[in-house]
Amino acid sequence: MQSTPSVYAAKKISSQINVDGKADEEAWQQAPWSDDFVDIEGASKKKPALNSKVKMLWDDQHLYIYAQLEEPHVWGDIRKRDAIIYHNNDFEVFLKPFDNQPLYYEIEVNALNTVMDLMMPKAYRLGGDAVMHWDVKGLQSAVHVAGSINNANDTDMFWAVEMAIPFHSLTTFARKMPPKVGSYWRINFSRVQWQHEVQDNVYQRRKDGGKFLDEENWVWSPIGVINMHHPERWGFIKFVESTTPNPAVPPDFRLEQAAWNIFYLQQVYHRKNKQFATTIAGLPGYESLLLPAMNTWSHTFLLNEAKSFYKLTLTDPMTEITVSLDSEGNYHTVHE
Known part of the structure; x- marks a missing residue:
């Protein structure tokens, strides 16, 4: 747990983003890709079998996130909001806007664009518990599949997630938005990936001896242990006005x-x-x-x-x- 966390410099934009899962606007074309995701435990573990990467942008109203997840078999069966989305393959966003509060947010989405969002007053290991009835008000999300979903008879290329997260939905009474240019937030991304099997042409998680096989956990900035709920180990987003190569970690x-x-x-x-x-x-x-x-x-x-x-x-x-x-x-x- 001693590795230096990843840092991404997100450029401020004035043009409009249409959240459709495709990220074909010029602003997205100019945004750099993050480093490829790695195993949650870090470089000592094997490289993920499938590529995952993200981009970020922002304006005065929203943080924009685009993730592209390589996947030859895109599937999902959870359709109820705030269900346990990570029982499907999913993409997860972890956000901690405030240095001086333990509170943070989590958003999960599967390939059907089913969303689970929650607020954590503090990490589970420190006595926190998820506030599941909290929602990211005004969240926009969309999924694009390069291939088909829930079709076991073909090979897909990837699925992509695009989000616009309103800053006003992350405020507290004393903390206002948007972030200032040059400021940092803690942020991380996780991809939960299950081994699957197909029965009667339907995808499902693979079992062995009646138990589901363990999932893979691939992340942008490694934690060092198999637990995403270590916000002090997440990476950073730096809010900038123009593209900044190789941004440094914050001074603290x-x-x-x-x-x-x-x-x-x-x-x-x-x-x-x-x-x-x-x-x-x-x-x-x-x-x-x-x-x-x-x-x-x-x-x-x-x-x-x-x-x-x-x-x-x-x-x-x-x-x-x-x-x-x-x-x-x-x-x-x-x-x-």
């Missing part, structure tokens, strides 16, 4: 990464010792993962008497950025 990334490394190592320590370490230097992996950076940053570490709760604060004196993070996963970033 390394500080935030170090804070989360301490969080992960504290979890390892707690599982073994039933309490949290009293000092950062007492953590396993301190020298290999933390020591070089900790020599240049200042920190405070507050621990309660029962050693069951802590709060960490890291400050980079060069940038005057401060990140605070506690044992329940609540964190806050301050730019002086």
Whole structure:
């Protein structure tokens, strides 16, 4: 979980996008493709068997996403909105617009353009639960199939998803949209891919011994573990006015990464010792993962008497950025 996340510079546009799944407007032609998706666990795993990639654009009203998913057998059978879409092959969008809130959003769509959207107050592993009745108000989505869908007698090329996500649907009372030029959001994309079989000319997920075979999880920016609900491990979208090659991670990334490394190592320590370490230097992996950076940053570490709760604060004196993070996963970033 130490890889540097992917970054995509999304260009601001003034022309209109017709959301039809085809992305044939000139603005889309000028938008670069992302890196190809990889296994969710990262480069140590085998390369995905099928290619997946995305593009992004934005204007004052919408974030536009176009995904192209190579697929010789396009199929789907879930047609009810907010059903468990990842029981079909699907494309998933994860969005976290705000640094200082744990809340984030998820949108899933299958090849039938059936949508599931939800809001997460915080990640499942930190005690969060999905708010399924929440919807992305005004969401536009369309699917284009290069081939045919649910036809087991031919070979298809790909299916594509195009979305226009209204910024106003992602606002909170205190946080307004659209994003500012030069700002960053956390974002990631996932593709769930099942092995299939055909019975009576109908596609379905393959079983072995009465159990479904495990799905593949292919993502734009790898997590390091098989769990998309690590928003601190997602990639970044940078909102720009013109095409920017090779955009850098935001200036607070390394500080935030170090804070989360301490969080992960504290979890390892707690599982073994039933309490949290009293000092950062007492953590396993301190020298290999933390020591070089900790020599240049200042920190405070507050621990309660029962050693069951802590709060960490890291400050980079060069940038005057401060990140605070506690044992329940609540964190806050301050730019002086």
